[in-house]
Amino acid sequence: MSNIGLIIEEKAADIGNFLVGRLLPFREKRAVGPFVFIDHMGPASLKEYQNLEVPPHPHIGLSTLTYLFEGSIQHKDSLGSDIEIKPGAVNWMTAGKGVVHSERTPEYLRSTEKNLHGFQIWVGLPKNLEQSEPTFHHTEAEDVPVWNEGDLQYKLIAGELFGRRSPVPVHSKLFFLEIKSQTAQKISIGRNLFGEVAMYVLEGNVTIEGNTFGGKQLLVAKNANLCEFEISENSTIYLFGGEPFEEERYIFWNFVNSDKEIIEKAKINWHEQNHEAFPLVVGDEEEFVPLPKSILNGKLSK
Template sequence: MSNIGLIIEEKSADIGNFLVGRLLPFREKRAVGPFVFIDHMGPAELKDYQNLDVPAHPHIGLSTLTYLLEGSIFHRDSIGSALEIKPGAVNWMTAGKGVVHSERTPEYLRTTDKKLHGFQIWVGLPKHLEQTEPTFHHIEASQLPVWEEGEVQFKLIAGEAFGKKSPVPVHSKLFFIEIKTKTAQKISIGQDLYGEAAMYVLDGTVNADGNTYGSKQLLIAKNTKLCEFEMSENATVYLFGGEPFDEERFIFWNFVNSDKELIDKAKVDWNDQNYEAFPLIPGDDKEYVPLPKAVLNRK
């Protein structure tokens, strides 16, 4: 019997002035382990007059993970963080009770042609940490565990697996893994995974249970212990997953929480621009993304 329980097709979503491919949440699968939201950005070729500009916007009850394959993004937040993320590095921001951040093309790239490609991910927080103080961590590419087994290259971007641990300070048991092949290879890693798991095929193809899968699909496994598949030559896949939470996580716009009342409060605080709940971003406080009226009215 096939171990692929669900196939989610990547769908286009507009995040303001940039289209992304949305993988999670999906109507039949709201989360995979603690992962509640996954956007695949690009690959996009941006002209000298095109830039990524996501103004100040809020989050609660989650951690954001940004991982780039190409291009560059300048991150600012209400904690005071201000830095550029480049391919291979990880930005990990824990919103907790509330944080505001912006994401823009760096100044030195704004008048040149550029590329942008990567993942924007939200990870839910354990219930006891949903109201924690916000934090931000930047982990350089050189700090992530990378190793080879034959002609297969592994990178542990976040979490724990294969007896290794990423320095990204996650708050629950999870994994985010990159696997690359030079030649066609059979991969058997079920003994190293746990909880729930999903696979995204970036390049090449994957054969599982006699079926071949390509890009723009998120494959949800029925059982991580049966995680075996064949990768084509020059293929790249990403595995997401981990232990799911006991409580349901609700998502309304940019807010994630197990308590709907905290989400409703966040809606009002952001709509009213309550700076005690959502402080201004130093260096980027001239504009913000307003709360959609449909979100404000939704209960």
């Protein structure tokens, strides 16, 4: 019997100037471990007159993780953070009770041709931290643990695995792992995993129990401990996983929480531009993403 419990096809979602491939949430699988949202962003080629423009927008009850393969994003938030995200670095912002941020093409790239490619991820927070004070942490690429085992290269982008720990300050038991292979070989790492796990093939392909899979799919395992596959030469894959929460997490627009009433309050605060609940983004105060009317009028069901 196959250990693949679900295959999620990447589906297009519009985030402004270009489409992204949405992997989570999915109607049959709302989360994998604490991962509640995964977008594969790009690869996109932008002309000199095209730029990433995501104006200030709010979050609650989650941590955002941005990881780029190519390109650059200028992150600004209501905490005063103002930093350029470059390939290999990890941007980790914990919203807690409420934070606002914007994501744009850096000023020095706005009149040039450029590429953009990476992951945009939301990780749910433990219930006791959903109303915590917001925080921000940026990990440079050279500080992310990387090691080799034969022809395999491992990179632990976030979390803890193989007795190693990423410096990204996560709030629950999880892992976000990159594996690169120069040669075709069999990989059996299930004994090192825990909780739930999903795999995304960025380059090349993998063969699991006689079936071959390539890109634009998220493969969700039935049992993380049985994670075993054959990887083709010159392949890059990512594993997302960890311990799921006991309580269900509700997602409504940019808000994540285990309490529907907190989400309802956040909707109203953002619609009314309550700057005590959602402060302005420092250095990007002129614009904001309005709460969609369909979101405002759509009360969460009990």
